[in-house]
Amino acid sequence: MSENQNKIDNVLSSLSFEVDDQRLQSLKGQLILIKAGGNALTDEETKHEIVSQISILNQLGAKVVVVHGGGIEIKQLLDDVGVVSEFVGGHRKTDAKAMGYVEMALSGMVNKELVGILNASNVRAVGISGRDASMVRAKKRFHIVETDGSEEKHDLGFVGDVDEIDTKLIKTLVDADYIPVLSPVSSGKNGKSYNINADMFAGHMAGALKAEKFVALTNIDGLLENIDDPDSIISKLTSDQARDLFGSVIQGGMIPKIEACLIAIEKGVKSSHIINGTKTELLLRILLTDDKLGTEIKN
Ligand SMILES: Nc1ncnc2c1ncn2[C@@H]1O[C@H](COP(=O)(O)OP(=O)(O)O)[C@@H](O)[C@H]1O
Numbered sequence: 001m002s003e004n005q006n007k008i009d010n011v012l013s014s015l016s017f018e019v020d021d022q023r024l025q026s027l028k029g030q031l032i033l034i035k036a037g038g039n040a041l042t043d044e045e046t047k048h049e050i051v052s053q054i055s056i057l058n059q060l061g062a063k064v065v066v067v068h069g070g071g072i073e074i075k076q077l078l079d080d081v082g083v084v085s086e087f088v089g090g091h092r093k094t095d096a097k098a099m100g101y102v103e104m105a106l107s108g109m110v111n112k113e114l115v116g117i118l119n120a121s122n123v124r125a126v127g128i129s130g131r132d133a134s135m136v137r138a139k140k141r142f143h144i145v146e147t148d149g150s151e152e153k154h155d156l157g158f159v160g161d162v163d164e165i166d167t168k169l170i171k172t173l174v175d176a177d178y179i180p181v182l183s184p185v186s187s188g189k190n191g192k193s194y195n196i197n198a199d200m201f202a203g204h205m206a207g208a209l210k211a212e213k214f215v216a217l218t219n220i221d222g223l224l225e226n227i228d229d230p231d232s233i234i235s236k237l238t239s240d241q242a243r244d245l246f247g248s249v250i251q252g253g254m255i256p257k258i259e260a261c262l263i264a265i266e267k268g269v270k271s272s273h274i275i276n277g278t279k280t281e282l283l284l285r286i287l288l289t290d291d292k293l294g295t296e297i298k299n
């Protein structure tokens with residue numbers, strides 16, 4: 001038996017669940033885009049658990065790209081320096097001063113900490129943001145309010161949407177077995193930084209890379225039919241079924257998350273998943289078993 005096969009067998013025997021062999025075989029070479037949100041990234045234990053699963057995926061031959069958020073860390077930093085920020089339509093209104101701190105928190109603190117932990121766990125992670133190599137071009141996002149057939153445009157400062165993606169740098173890194181760890185801060189045509197919601201950035205990136213799967217890790221078990229009932233999880237739905245739930249079931253932080261899942265699928269990703277990143281081995285289980293865990297959006 002080869003040394004590599006030995007290593008894989010050791011990894012598999014360390015897992016607490018039975019791996020589906022077919023899924024294991026097809027994982028090799030598959031590109032999986034994982035988005036880790038503020039909530040799933042703040043607890044130290046959870047952070048290390050997620051990193052350990054990413055390291056296992058890497059050893060099993062998957063090509064992993066990580067996009068991180070950091071809403072909680074941004075809030076902490078803004079509070080520390082006394083800058084007030086508000087959310088409008090799910091996006092943080094970001095003036096020039098706040099943008100400096102957003103970039104510091106995302107592309108500095110969160111990105112480098114995650115890269116540090118990953119590199120301490122046997123993988124080779126490279127931390128970059130949408131700004132590097134003009135990877136993601138941002139365009140200014142406005143908050144649009146429709147009233148009686150007319151549209152009002154609200155200025156959100158340096159909040160951006162993904163305009164264009166150049167995947168060359170990511171593909172180069174992935175092909176050389178590096179794990180790219182991406183902060184969603186991106187440059188506009190004017191060269192300035194824009195604050196892009198991490199879910200939306202991740203959904204677009206998964207689509208541009210034609211990832212096999214887009215997995216958003218959060219701190220809730222998935223999309224709930226009734227937010228007050230943890231057992232009301234919607235385990236599987238199509239894009240059309242998901243679209244029908246905006247404005248009723250889908251609220252708050254779930255809005256950009258589901259939008260991101262839909263964008264990814266529209267651009268060719270086979271399935272999008274929302275799972276609870278705080279639960280042990282869940283990321284591996286959705287990739288290596290047929291268990292119905294979290295919410296899967298697939299057409
Ligand atoms: N139908 C729903 N099912 C589950 N969560 C929902 C739903 N509607 C709104 N939410 C909210 O969305 C949150 C997840 O989004 P968010 O806090 O932005 O996640 P993250 O910071 O991990 O990216 C949940 O914690 C919950 O409060």
Ligand SMILES: CC(=O)N[C@@H](CCC(=O)OP(=O)(O)O)C(=O)O
Pocket residue numbers: 036037038039068069070071072074090091092102159160184195196197198199
């Ligand atoms: C425009 C906008 O709202 N950007 C987000 C970027 C970080 C993010 O999305 O982090 P989570 O994934 O942890 O929520 C923000 O400023 O909070």
